[in-house]
Amino acid sequence: MKLVQTHIPGFPRIGAARELKFALERFWRGETSEAALQETASNLRARHWETQRQHGLDFVTVGDFALYDHVTNHIQLFGCEPARFGFNGSESPLARYFAMARGDGAHEGCGCAQNGAALEMTKWFDTNYHYLVPEFSESTSFELYSKRLLDEVSEARAAGHPVKAVLLGPLTFLWLGKERDAAPGFSRLDLLDRLLPHYSRLLMQLRAAGADWVQLDEPILGLDLPNAWRNAFEPAYWLLNQAGAQLIVATYFSTLEENVSLACRLPVAGLHVDAVRAASELASVADWLPAHKVLSIGVIDGRNIWRTDLDATLATLLPVLAKRSGPVWLSTSCSLLHVPYSLAAEPGLDDELRSWLACAEEKLAELALLKAALSADERVSGNVARGFAEARAALASRRASSRVHNAGVAARMAELASDASASRRGSPFAQRQHLQRERLQLPAFPTTTIGSFPQTSEIRLARAAFKRGELSAQDYRQAMRTEIAHAVRTQEELGLDVLVHGEAERNDMVEYFGEQLDGFAFTANGWVQSYGSRCVKPPIIYGDVQRPRAMTVGWTEYAQSLTAKPMKGMLTGPVTILQWSFVRDDQARGETAQQIAAAISDEVRDLENAGIAIIQIDEPALREGLPLRRSRWDAYLDWATKAFRISAAVAADATQIHTHMCYAEFNDILPAIAALDADVITIESSRSAMELLGGFASFRYPNEIGPGVYDIHSPRVPGSEEMVELLRKAAKVVPPAQLWVNPDCGLKTRAWPETAAALQNMVAAAQKLRTEVELS
Numbered sequence: 001m002k003l004v005q006t007h008i009p010g011f012p013r014i015g016a017a018r019e020l021k022f023a024l025e026r027f028w029r030g031e032t033s034e035a036a037l038q039e040t041a042s043n044l045r046a047r048h049w050e051t052q053r054q055h056g057l058d059f060v061t062v063g064d065f066a067l068y069d070h071v072t073n074h075i076q077l078f079g080c081e082p083a084r085f086g087f088n089g090s091e092s093p094l095a096r097y098f099a100m101a102r103g104d105g106a107h108e109g110c111g112c113a114q115n116g117a118a119l120e121m122t123k124w125f126d127t128n129y130h131y132l133v134p135e136f137s138e139s140t141s142f143e144l145y146s147k148r149l150l151d152e153v154s155e156a157r158a159a160g161h162p163v164k165a166v167l168l169g170p171l172t173f174l175w176l177g178k179e180r181d182a183a184p185g186f187s188r189l190d191l192l193d194r195l196l197p198h199y200s201r202l203l204m205q206l207r208a209a210g211a212d213w214v215q216l217d218e219p220i221l222g223l224d225l226p227n228a229w230r231n232a233f234e235p236a237y238w239l240l241n242q243a244g245a246q247l248i249v250a251t252y253f254s255t256l257e258e259n260v261s262l263a264c265r266l267p268v269a270g271l272h273v274d275a276v277r278a279a280s281e282l283a284s285v286a287d288w289l290p291a292h293k294v295l296s297i298g299v300i301d302g303r304n305i306w307r308t309d310l311d312a313t314l315a316t317l318l319p320v321l322a323k324r325s326g327p328v329w330l331s332t333s334c335s336l337l338h339v340p341y342s343l344a345a346e347p348g349l350d351d352e353l354r355s356w357l358a359c360a361e362e363k364l365a366e367l368a369l370l371k372a373a374l375s376a377d378e379r380v381s382g383n384v385a386r387g388f389a390e391a392r393a394a395l396a397s398r399r400a401s402s403r404v405h406n407a408g409v410a411a412r413m414a415e416l417a418s419d420a421s422a423s424r425r426g427s428p429f430a431q432r433q434h435l436q437r438e439r440l441q442l443p444a445f446p447t448t449t450i451g452s453f454p455q456t457s458e459i460r461l462a463r464a465a466f467k468r469g470e471l472s473a474q475d476y477r478q479a480m481r482t483e484i485a486h487a488v489r490t491q492e493e494l495g496l497d498v499l500v501h502g503e504a505e506r507n508d509m510v511e512y513f514g515e516q517l518d519g520f521a522f523t524a525n526g527w528v529q530s531y532g533s534r535c536v537k538p539p540i541i542y543g544d545v546q547r548p549r550a551m552t553v554g555w556t557e558y559a560q561s562l563t564a565k566p567m568k569g570m571l572t573g574p575v576t577i578l579q580w581s582f583v584r585d586d587q588a589r590g591e592t593a594q595q596i597a598a599a600i601s602d603e604v605r606d607l608e609n610a611g612i613a614i615i616q617i618d619e620p621a622l623r624e625g626l627p628l629r630r631s632r633w634d635a636y637l638d639w640a641t642k643a644f645r646i647s648a649a650v651a652a653d654a655t656q657i658h659t660h661m662c663y664a665e666f667n668d669i670l671p672a673i674a675a676l677d678a679d680v681i682t683i684e685s686s687r688s689a690m691e692l693l694g695g696f697a698s699f700r701y702p703n704e705i706g707p708g709v710y711d712i713h714s715p716r717v718p719g720s721e722e723m724v725e726l727l728r729k730a731a732k733v734v735p736p737a738q739l740w741v742n743p744d745c746g747l748k749t750r751a752w753p754e755t756a757a758a759l760q761n762m763v764a765a766a767q768k769l770r771t772e773v774e775l776s
């Protein structure tokens, strides 16, 4: 049988014990030297390459490491740092690197992914990893600063490893950037000709340094690309191929569709495809790709943590291998950056659940098994058979497990499917609005907040002590009640109209609910890099979801008992819970979303029964769940909005349902947002100075809106007049009778003094508006 080789597109860089995170934070606090930071980094690389080789990979991947972010690495590599970071001054490269990433560092630790002076941060395709956005204009010039990367290649060579270097391809690099301070009509694609010679030089250097292969990542081949970008690929790669290095172009995360033949005919030595997300295209790629080229098949899911069905994978591979006369590589679908390091750090998981999972290290072991199974080596056959048998048994236990399949949930889903009213409120919005106004008796321009109040260190310490067993449940409850009472009192003093309990008891808006729902599991160390030193530990949804008991009612009821003003119940929506978890792969995501929706609807009902008149269901992740290909948006938005509606539909007409979203680009999904049919939506808009409201106005968003009137991502306290100005603008495009007054997101990352000061100004702004704007 044909000999296959194995590699991976990339490996997590933060370290099994988050060594990089801690080293970075020590360095930023000024506690350690640059040399110490670099030593940690170099040790991590060495360890990660060693791990890759121990699992039989034929090359280690070099260039996937970054102290903060790999896109930022490329900005320095190609010398296109914006001048404001001191590129022309005396700052050291590392100082400039962290300046691009963190600005003045003011926001480190607040979790808001924002920073005034730093480069803008945005999501890496449809993952939860954030990269820093390169800035381009017609005056951008490039220069090659390859020492760091070449040093890494030398490190790997010195350790005796065969090397495959990895770079962002030039088109993806430009695509990920944005124009800034550019002349009208300028497109960053115009820079390609200027950039390519530097790539060529780099490829020659990499080859000379001993890299056997260079992987050029062009995941944008999986997007709906404008023609100008598509057409740029062939000439660009024709040029790069002249450098004499062996190039493999890597695509991932999406189907290639109209770009299959383009990807296959690029003048390079190999192509990597994502055989998980683009499984349906594998056969045609195998047909189209010229026989002499390497076909790298990403058969193991790099985006999720489920153990691979090795038998099924072999069955997929065999016909492809039979067809290809040229070399075949096996790989993970994409870089392993998006999964936790290893299950070895999870002694708390029970054996059954653990047997269903595979993190980065376990995925390397799976690759080794597949490779061995495809080789004729008799020596390994015993081990291979054992490995396959284990995988088979794990899969069978997962398929049959009563922890996964719950007949009650299945029956409820069938019921939901047959009952159209299950996703519809009782009456249309106009009628509900009337009933709600009668019930709530709110003033014009009602004021509220988004849910959380400052998560003070006292709160976090109390929770930590409780989790360690040092604080009794009783005492913890009392501590949280004290916080809630404080939040309620403060809001009353400030004169807010709709109050919240403040979410003191929540560590995280998804984890808090996941911990109380059936079908969820949590790891102790399953960290995944979100950006820079920040990691998240996504819950694992392994089974049918249901809510054994009320999750928030006690806290909300208590808060309501302290005030005569309406207390807003606060829930996380089904799409956001789904989006920020590792989701089971044995049923459609939409089905899992619907199960979560049913659980949330149970909570809505219980809150309502407890007398709560306003309930907010947060969906900050609705937009980021959009598929990469537009042709799939509708299908997604269909089930996503339906899930939200199921969670809200149980509410009586007189119960006011709010939702909250925090991102700037709404306009392309406005119809879907309207389809949620929330009575009130609060959104981020202060930073874009109400610009986005234009979209809501021209679309004639039918329900009530609270455009954030101040930016909670900074400790700055905006003046009342500033907020009045924003509200006047808003009142011009949205009927004033539909307008709410609120900050643009939750306040958990803020401190109390600035929070109270800003809210005081906000309440004053609403009062001012009430005196000057006529309500129609």
Ligand code: GLN
Binding pocket: 450, 451, 452, 503, 509, 570, 618, 620, 660, 661, 662, 745, 746, 747, 748
């Ligand atoms: N209710 C949540 C809070 O206030 C909403 C957070 C969010 O939008 N990400 O913290």
Ligand code: ZN
Binding pocket: 450, 620, 660, 661, 662, 744, 745, 746
């Ligand atoms: Zn928000």
